[in-house]
Amino acid sequence: MDIKEYIGSGIIEAYAVGALSEAESQELEKMAAAHPEIKEVLEKAQKTLEDLSRAYAINPKPEWKNKILKAAFDKDSAKTSRINKAPKKYFSPWLVAVSIALIASLGINVTQHQSVERYEDKLLKLNLRISELEQDQQIMVTNYQLLEKNLEILRDPNTAIFAMKGVTNRDSNLRADVYWNASNQKVYLDVKKLPAPPPDKDYQLWALKDGQPIDMGVFRMLTEANTLLEVGEVPEAEAFAVTLEPKGGSVSPNLEEMYVYGTPLRAL
């Protein structure tokens, strides 16, 4: 089929406005998936209709929102509770706390004869709050597991610490440490202070054995990372060093661009 002719016919636009039959629509979707030119025209048509629709926008009354969302979430929980019959083993302390708060607030409100809308409003807000707290809890659990793993690495008697410090021509406060585990040969990196690399460069870690550098890969730092970074394995090393290399790393280190270097703090 001639793609130009296909695009010129207007069938893509007819699809966008919903004027194609089910079979014709499926055919067009296949064409769009196979030909980027068709997909592009389709996206343009859809964008135009989005703009057209926005032109008709009318704000719904603000008080509808809670009612509508509540109805949506209620249907949802009705559905999932039917599927999820197995009792949960654990009750999140947050859930319990929030539930107690909810029950207490319901009790008080009943005596105060507040309107049903008010309860619905509160329920919705509490529902949203519960899901926020569940997310928070998930994050805390993940962070806890991470810290636990870090501590395990540090406490392992087979772990040797290489404190890499700023080399002669660099800021002497620069610091990045390597933890190398002699039994499983794993290498963990803990970046403490390194300047942000320029956008076209990457830091690369090297292990040194018999004076020969072994590539341990490039790494990227984010200020929020407060964890050890597992960077790979090396059977043996006398020292570790970090150099700044072109993006993606180099085959051998540029010694002019070495930032930190370190030998083991104590023998195993």
Add this chain to the structure above:
Amino acid sequence: MFCNYDALPVRRLQITEENLIEEFSKGNKAALSYIYDSYSAALYGIIIKIVRNEELSQDILHDVIIKIWKKRNHYNQSKGSLYTWMLNLTRNHCIDYLRSKANRNDLQNREISNFVYSLESNRKFDPQHIGLNELLKKLPEEQQQIIQLSYFEGYTQKEISEDYNIPIGTVKSRTKAALEKLRKIFNHG
């Protein structure tokens, strides 16, 4: 080897345009709240434009938002934007509703546009909105008709061709011309 810290969950996620789709598909309730805040006005406007009755539009908005949430796993990013998906879901819902109602009332399918136009007079229309509402009028009449029939009333090209005695090829080329004209209008203000 490349190590990246990005995956660490260090704080609660805020819903943004960037993570909206992922969180929505995952069933994060905050995502629906975000969608409602960002898109309910556009969807409500389309509903009113199609069903032309405010009380009914309120009910339909209610049903449509529930449907969007229920069908969140059906959204396929490769077929178009989330907004386009919601718009089409909304249009189809309205059109299906009107057709079943029209059938129940033993009316002809196509007489939906005769339903009472009962928008409350206290509705706050901003002047810009009124201007834009006339947007379709900037198109030649035969193009307006095609967009009205297909996009807002759910006619297929075959039905338009048969009912209005226009060759199918012409229906398609008019649709294309209409969208191109509209696109120029949006791009040039």
